[in-house]
Amino acid sequence: MNSSNIEPRPLTQNIQFSDAELMVTLLDGRVIHIPITWYPSLANATEKQRANWELLGEGAGIHWPELDEDLSIEGLLKGIH
Structure with a gap:
């Protein structure tokens, strides 16, 4: 039986x-x-600046245009800051 270790993104x-x-x-x-x-x-x-966010790559990241801040979900899960 084949099994895959691929985790969903x-x-x-x-x-x-x-x-x-x-x-x-x-x-x-x-x-x-x-x-x-x-x-x-x-x-x-x-609060207004924090509320102005958009998803990157179908949700793989978050971008705040007014703040020029980008966070990746993978990085957040790894505890990278």
Whole structure:
């Protein structure tokens, strides 16, 4: 029997912010909680600037055009900041 070790590519469904965290909901139901202090441009941004985000590569990344900030989901899952 053949089996594959290929994991599906994690993709973003939605993001939210609290005072201390960026929370990324993935299409598979996982939620990643990231300290917002890891990303000073997001930590110092206004609510309006944080709310202005778009998905990159069908959800493989997140881009904030006003802040010139890009985050990859793979990097977030690895704890890269």
